[in-house]
Amino acid sequence: MTSLATEAPMASPVAEPLRPIAVEMTGVDKWYGTFQALKGIDLTVRKGEKIVICGPSGSGKSTLIRCINRLEPHDKGTITVNGIELDGSPGRTQDVRLECGMVFQQFNLFPHLTILENCMLAPRLGRGVAKEQAEAIARRYLERVRIGEQAMKYPSQLSGGQQQRVAIARALCMEPRIMLFDEPTSALDPEMIKEVLQVMEDLAAEGMTMICVTHEMGFARRVANRCVFMDKGEIVEEATAEDFFGNPDSDRLKQFLAQILH
Amino acid sequence: MNALPIDPALAWESLPAMLRGLMTTVVVTVIVLALGLMLCVPVTLARMSRNPLLAWPAAVFVVFFRGAPLLILLYLVYYGFGQIEVLRDGPLWFIFGSAFACAVIGLTLNHVAFMVDVVRGSLEAVPAGLTEASAALGIPPRDTFRQIQLPLAMRYGLKAYQNEVVMFTKGTAVISVVTVIDLTAVANEVFELTYDPFTPMLTAGALYWCLVNLIRLGFRKLEAYLSRHHIAVEKQRQPASAGFTALAARWKLALSQKEQVL
Numbered sequence: 001m002t003s004l005a006t007e008a009p010m011a012s013p014v015a016e017p018l019r020p021i022a023v024e025m026t027g028v029d030k031w032y033g034t035f036q037a038l039k040g041i042d043l044t045v046r047k048g049e050k051i052v053i054c055g056p057s058g059s060g061k062s063t064l065i066r067c068i069n070r071l072e073p074h075d076k077g078t079i080t081v082n083g084i085e086l087d088g089s090p091g092r093t094q095d096v097r098l099e100c101g102m103v104f105q106q107f108n109l110f111p112h113l114t115i116l117e118n119c120m121l122a123p124r125l126g127r128g129v130a131k132e133q134a135e136a137i138a139r140r141y142l143e144r145v146r147i148g149e150q151a152m153k154y155p156s157q158l159s160g161g162q163q164q165r166v167a168i169a170r171a172l173c174m175e176p177r178i179m180l181f182d183e184p185t186s187a188l189d190p191e192m193i194k195e196v197l198q199v200m201e202d203l204a205a206e207g208m209t210m211i212c213v214t215h216e217m218g219f220a221r222r223v224a225n226r227c228v229f230m231d232k233g234e235i236v237e238e239a240t241a242e243d244f245f246g247n248p249d250s251d252r253l254k255q256f257l258a259q260i261l262h
Numbered sequence: 263m264n265a266l267p268i269d270p271a272l273a274w275e276s277l278p279a280m281l282r283g284l285m286t287t288v289v290v291t292v293i294v295l296a297l298g299l300m301l302c303v304p305v306t307l308a309r310m311s312r313n314p315l316l317a318w319p320a321a322v323f324v325v326f327f328r329g330a331p332l333l334i335l336l337y338l339v340y341y342g343f344g345q346i347e348v349l350r351d352g353p354l355w356f357i358f359g360s361a362f363a364c365a366v367i368g369l370t371l372n373h374v375a376f377m378v379d380v381v382r383g384s385l386e387a388v389p390a391g392l393t394e395a396s397a398a399l400g401i402p403p404r405d406t407f408r409q410i411q412l413p414l415a416m417r418y419g420l421k422a423y424q425n426e427v428v429m430f431t432k433g434t435a436v437i438s439v440v441t442v443i444d445l446t447a448v449a450n451e452v453f454e455l456t457y458d459p460f461t462p463m464l465t466a467g468a469l470y471w472c473l474v475n476l477i478r479l480g481f482r483k484l485e486a487y488l489s490r491h492h493i494a495v496e497k498q499r500q501p502a503s504a505g506f507t508a509l510a511a512r513w514k515l516a517l518s519q520k521e522q523v524l
Binding site: 101108 | 389395398400401405413414488491
């Protein structure tokens with residue numbers, strides 16, 4: 001592996017003094033009817049860490065990340081986010097959602113609202129921010145994802161890459177402390193992937209805690225402190241990006257890497 | 263007798279009465295549509311609720327009143343209420359004893375039952391991803407419903423609603439059977455006085471036609487307003503030359519593919 005791996009900006013988490021825990025999952029099970037999507041997931045993410053989760057489709061990576069902000073309720077085990085345990089009560093769920101921003105594969109921008117309104121809605125309704133202030137926040141984050149001049153357009157007038165950057169800005173407007181990315185570049189044309197990854201890398205450099213489900217291995221190498229490999233609802237392997245790609249342990253991961261790296 | 267089956271003098275003479283009848287038709291329509299809009303959302307939410315105590319009565323209501331023929335429903339309301347002693351002697355008899363109010367009640371029951379499925383279909387057409395994105399942003403469910411689901415459902419359901427409104431408006435003619443003097447009742451009266459079936463019926467028909475087309479124009483305005491995000495996109499694509507270039511490019515591509523095949 002060339003300079004990309006050695007340039008990784010983050011020191012290995014072992015060398016650092018242990019930072020406070022951002023997300024802790026212990027023994028998490030999740031069933032869809034008779035299909036078990038998650039099997040005894042244990043995962044600890046510390047503040048400022050960047051975790052990349054990958055694995056074949058149907059391996060439970062999306063389910064895992066969606067359990068963290070309770071878009072999917074888990075059936076067993078505990079999930080604690082910034083000290084708030086998800087116990088199913090609407091209040092706790094709401095608190096956790098205010099801690100976490102989420103970016104989806106399909107962008108999910110509100111089609112009937114302008115870019116600016118998309119970004120202002122959550123601060124106004126979720127945090128009760130006044131209109132002028134919400135607009136200032138929205139414009140600030142839209143500038144940051146380099147899309148400020150499109151503020152008055154509607155989502156359908158933007159390219160996929162632009163829409164996804166707006167989705168990131170929209171999540172950032174709630175000033176979350178953790179960002180969850182669920183395959184943010186999988187629905188994008190190749191030439192648009194880069195602009196979205198760039199925004200994510202900028203965010204990582206600023207110290208945001210990030211959990212990303214992605215198959216962008218270049219991104220994983222440059223940014224991730226740890227990579228997690230999932231298969232059939234289990235975490236099979238967890239390693240630093242360098243070991244993960246350079247020295248995979250399990251056969252299943254070796255097979256998977258052989259497939260995606262061609 | 264002239265060649266036309268219409269007697270212009272009679273039409274002109276009966277016009278003021280016809281217009282008074284039309285006024286009644288319009289008033290009944292507006293009242294029932296307003297009641298329908300107010301009632302259909304709560305009934306739909308009950309129908310879609312996971313709580314069987316809400317869902318079942320709503321489902322029974324819809325099945326019963328969609329299935330009940332409107333004419334028979336009106337007879338039942340108008341003549342049936344009078345048979346119920348509690349109502350007859352109660353303080354609300356001024357409502358249940360009036361033909362106009364009975365017509366409004368009967369029409370509303372029927373209209374709401376049809377509207378529930380229009381609203382339900384429209385709400386279900388809102389992509390789940392948008393509701394999820396809203397929840398993930400920490401927007402409370404009530405606000406998600408009001409700001410995301412309902413406005414989008416209105417856009418999706420507008421055509422179906424327009425159909426229902428037009429059918430309903432013409433269908434109000436049945437209230438003449440319970441002695442409400444609407445447009446059809448006036449036309450009928452003129453026919454009975456003159457034994458000229460064509461003039462009053464065609465006059466009434468023309469007035470209904472005008473009313474329905476006014477409604478259509480109103481819906482067109484409403485649709486333009488609600489789908490302004492689509493119109494913005496269309497405008498962006500509008501430059502004729504751009505459209506032509508794209509077409510030419512596609513044509514060239516098709517030709518080159520053909521050449522390759524050959």
